Structure formats: C-alpha cells, structure tokens
Amino acid sequence: MAVLVLLDHAGGAITQPSRSALAAALPLGDIHALVTSADPSAAAAAAAQLPGVTKILTAASPLLDHDLAEPLAALLAHLAPAYSHILAAAGAIGKAAIPRAAALLDVQPISDIAAVIDADTFVRPIYAGNALATVVSSDRIKLISVRAASFDPVAETGGSAAIEALALPDLPCPAQFISAELSRSERPELTAARIIISGGRGMQNGDNFKLLEPIADALGAAVGASRAAVDAGFVSNDHQVGQTGKIVAPELYIAVGISGAIQHLAGMKDSKVIVAINKDAEAPIFQVADYGLVADLFAALPEFAAALAR
Amino acid sequence: MKILVPVKRVVDYNVKVRVRADGSGVETNGVKMSMNPFDEIAVEEAIRLREKGIATEIIAVSAGVASCGETIRTALAMGADRGILIETEAELQPLAVAKLLHAVAAREQPRLVIMGKQAIDDDMNATGQMLAALLGWPQATFASKVMVDGEALIVTREVDGGLETIGLPLPAVITTDLRLNEPRYASLPNIMKARKKPIDKVSPADLGVDPAPRLRTLSVAEPPKRQAGRRVASVEELVALLKTEAKVI
Numbered sequence: 001m002a003v004l005v006l007l008d009h010a011g012g013a014i015t016q017p018s019r020s021a022l023a024a025a026l027p028l029g030d031i032h033a034l035v036t037s038a039d040p041s042a043a044a045a046a047a048a049q050l051p052g053v054t055k056i057l058t059a060a061s062p063l064l065d066h067d068l069a070e071p072l073a074a075l076l077a078h079l080a081p082a083y084s085h086i087l088a089a090a091g092a093i094g095k096a097a098i099p100r101a102a103a104l105l106d107v108q109p110i111s112d113i114a115a116v117i118d119a120d121t122f123v124r125p126i127y128a129g130n131a132l133a134t135v136v137s138s139d140r141i142k143l144i145s146v147r148a149a150s151f152d153p154v155a156e157t158g159g160s161a162a163i164e165a166l167a168l169p170d171l172p173c174p175a176q177f178i179s180a181e182l183s184r185s186e187r188p189e190l191t192a193a194r195i196i197i198s199g200g201r202g203m204q205n206g207d208n209f210k211l212l213e214p215i216a217d218a219l220g221a222a223v224g225a226s227r228a229a230v231d232a233g234f235v236s237n238d239h240q241v242g243q244t245g246k247i248v249a250p251e252l253y254i255a256v257g258i259s260g261a262i263q264h265l266a267g268m269k270d271s272k273v274i275v276a277i278n279k280d281a282e283a284p285i286f287q288v289a290d291y292g293l294v295a296d297l298f299a300a301l302p303e304f305a306a307a308l309a310r
Numbered sequence: 311m312k313i314l315v316p317v318k319r320v321v322d323y324n325v326k327v328r329v330r331a332d333g334s335g336v337e338t339n340g341v342k343m344s345m346n347p348f349d350e351i352a353v354e355e356a357i358r359l360r361e362k363g364i365a366t367e368i369i370a371v372s373a374g375v376a377s378c379g380e381t382i383r384t385a386l387a388m389g390a391d392r393g394i395l396i397e398t399e400a401e402l403q404p405l406a407v408a409k410l411l412h413a414v415a416a417r418e419q420p421r422l423v424i425m426g427k428q429a430i431d432d433d434m435n436a437t438g439q440m441l442a443a444l445l446g447w448p449q450a451t452f453a454s455k456v457m458v459d460g461e462a463l464i465v466t467r468e469v470d471g472g473l474e475t476i477g478l479p480l481p482a483v484i485t486t487d488l489r490l491n492e493p494r495y496a497s498l499p500n501i502m503k504a505r506k507k508p509i510d511k512v513s514p515a516d517l518g519v520d521p522a523p524r525l526r527t528l529s530v531a532e533p534p535k536r537q538a539g540r541r542v543a544s545v546e547e548l549v550a551l552l553k554t555e556a557k558v559i
Contacts, residue, residue: 066476069439069442069449073443092452092470093470095451095452096449096452099434099436099443100439100443102440102443103408103442107405108403108405109404110525111435112435124433125433125533126433127327127336127431128430130326131336131533132530134527135526135528136525136526138525139524174447174448175448175476175477175478176477177476178476178477180474181472182471183471183472195559230489231488237454237487238470238471243433244348244427246470252552262323263323269536273556274536286538288538290540291548291552291556293542293545293548294541295545303545304545304548
C-alpha cells in the first residue's frame, strides 16, 4: 500500500516542514503527495519535482482554500482506504487536521514523531521532550504528524511525479475563514532558518527587540522569542519557540536574555550549536549552551552587531 | 448555554520529570500533580462566558483514576458548577478520551466544549480535534480570542505565521492556546464552596466505551544529554569561536 503525505504550500512552493515530513515518510513505502487549495496547480508543479514522490494528487476546491480542518480531515478520511500511512508536518494545519481525520477513521493518531523505527513503530517526545517514547501502533492505517526539526528536508528538485486531479467527495465546511494577521518579514521562517537569534524576558520591551535585528540581518537569521517575551507582548505569537510553540533545530541558536525554562529548552535543545547571552551566570540556559557569555545584553548586542559588521 | 470543560490531571509543569530506570515510563509516584495548564485556561474562559451571561452552567469532566476527582475539585473551586468523573484504572489515550467525552456530551447536550489544546504530559495535541470529529461539530483549535455572537463563534487562532480568525456555528469545540486568558486563583471561600458541589461518577462501561489503547509503549528513554560548553569572556571571543571553532558563521 502507498503512503500519503499532505503538503503545506505557500506562494506555490512546498514548505520546508512539509519536505521534512516527506523525508520521514520515505522509508515507509511508495509516496503519494496531496496538495489542496482553490487552485493548487502551482503547488502541484512544485511538488512534482520533490524527490521520492511517485504521484501528486491535487484537490481543487474553494472549500479547501484556507486549510480549515473540517473539509481537510474529511478529504483525508475519504482517501484513507488506499493508504497504509497518512503524514503531515506538525504545524498548525497538520495538528488541526490529522487527529480529526484519525477520529473519523477510529484511529489513534501518532503526534509529532521524531524518528521512524519501522512501519508500525515510531519515536515521539513526551513531557516537553524530557523523555522519548517508542510506540507501536495496532491501527490498520497510521495517522502521523511529523516533528519537522527531527528530519532533514528532502531537496526541492530532482523528482518527476505524475499529477492527478482528484474527483472530490462532498466536503463539510461549517466554519468560515474571516481574516488573517500574518507577520511579514524579509527574514527566513523560524522553522526553516539555519540561524536563529531569540530574545526573552531580559529584552524588557518590544522596542529592544530591534537590537537583535542588525545581528539577524548580518547572519541571515530568523528572530525568535521565549514564551515570556510573547506573553509580555514584546513580539507576536508566531515568534514563540518552545514546547507549545515552534520546535526548531538550526545550526546556530543564539538565546539572548532567556533564562532557559524547561518549556523553552523543549523547543530548541536539538540545535547544533547553542549560544547564551545572559547577565545571570546561574541561568539554566548555560547548562545547554556550547558558548556562554555572562554579560548585559544591552552592551553585548551592539558589540555583537559591530563585530559582525567588521 | 451549557459548557463542558474536560480537565486532565498531569505532572505539575514545574516538576523536572525523571525517566524510570527500567524504561517503563516517567516516574509519577510521589510527584506533584496539577491540572493541565491549558485546561486551566479553558476553565477560566468558560467562567468568563458565564460572567458575561452567555454560559448558564459549566460542567468539569475528567477521566482516569480516582484522584482525578481532585482536578475536578480545582475546576469547581475556580468556578465550575458541577463535575463528572469517568473513573477507570485503564491507560487512556486521546481516542478513548474523545469517545468518553463524546458519550458524556451525548448525555449532557452542551452547546460548547472548551478544552486545552495539549496536555503537557503526552504532548499529543489531539483530543479536542478528535472529540469534534466524533460529535460532527466544527473545531476552533489554538484559540487566543473567543467571542460568542448569538449562535455563532468568532475565534482567533494562533497559527504558524501569526493569527487567523474564523467564524463557526454552535455547537462547537474550542481548544485553548496560552494567550487566551490568565486563569484566576481559587479564593479560600470558593475552595470551601467547591467541597459542596456535586461530582457524579461514571465508568467507561456505563458510557458504553471500550477504552483499550491503540498505541503500545515499548520503552521510554531519556533524550541525549547536552553538555554545558564553555564560558567566553567577551563578544569578540564569542564571534571568533563561532567562526573558527564552531564554523557556523
């Protein structure tokens, strides 16, 4: 039986977390990928080039335009009989739709997997990543969301899959999209960035986050934040790195004015290199940092920016 | 309008959990247990809707061992009106919990279910979505703002790129995100009052639900430990090491 991967897309490109979900799916079998929207043709063309995919299924409907969970889950459940596994990245879309589809199929979903052992057995973090559970599913079909930071994404090109338009069943759509307030930034997405610089409560206010910007620009980095900084209103929710925010594993993570609560570490401790800048020498963040600088961030950040500009 | 608020008893969020030496799970004996923080936010939101005259009754429901009654009692002390304990020693996974809640909803006929988006123990982020599917109701997950307008809900959700606002008809399921509200502390008089509020007990069999788990845990392990690295004396030294030693910039 084939494996179905639901791909998120933006501006006609397949998102990096979805390419990581595809990487997780590769050992499980012959891969079909699903792209949905009012007009998914550009995304389908991009998906067809992903290596390892044999067939792209397109679902074109205005009801699918805003990725609302009800029609999306109904579509996944409709397609399920032909598949052994259905996977999606554990982002806002996958987290809302995968469990809903699973319940329609009387299946226990397997959320946020970090490793694939075999077709039935997966590793997933529990307790904010303080433990790793290896679980085996007895369901006929596995519904899985994938922790993107745990899998290197497949390349954007190299494949040549056939594209097939689906005949859609009646899809329920009781909810209605009203509006979105999305952050606009020239910088990379947190979940795709090679380098991230994050600020915490120590930044003191939202204006001071500007001190991170010249460093982010010099390094091509994304800007993140701890929950404390988001709760205090310094920056918007999409910046949050942590157990219930975004899970990231960049090559370099620079934590500035972040004490290092368990919930924050859960979102970034798999980063390759961690730098901590904090004036409190006892802050727990230093226990996971490769390089720790005990310093006042208001002095250190301008120096950092100047050193990079040299 | 009746609101159902499911609450879960979990290891307190401040506890540093320890994996059992035999790999059978996480040590919960002698560990402080509390209400799942996202569920506290759900209870608070329900109480605010009652304070606005929108909700008429708030029912807190929990599933698990007898001590889950304490978690219901916490919800009652915050302001919920009555409780239902689905008592069982069985291991409960989100599919089973969703089925139990579905059966309770069929009895109680709430117009709205508000629950945490995720429990901080198994981090599944699934039960609300699954309950909505079983009920055939729409869902508003990861809510950061809720408005009730007659028979419709307007919910702002935390999504990957920022915020999204959707409209949905009642009945519906809402799952709460962190910034929906700040839960109140129960006052001493309310804690005393909560002792007199009723908690009904039912079993999965009473509800006609087989809670058998579908996932079997083979082992639970500690993640690889990160070693603390070195302290640097200056920004200059830091930048130099990132370039020459770590080679990441």
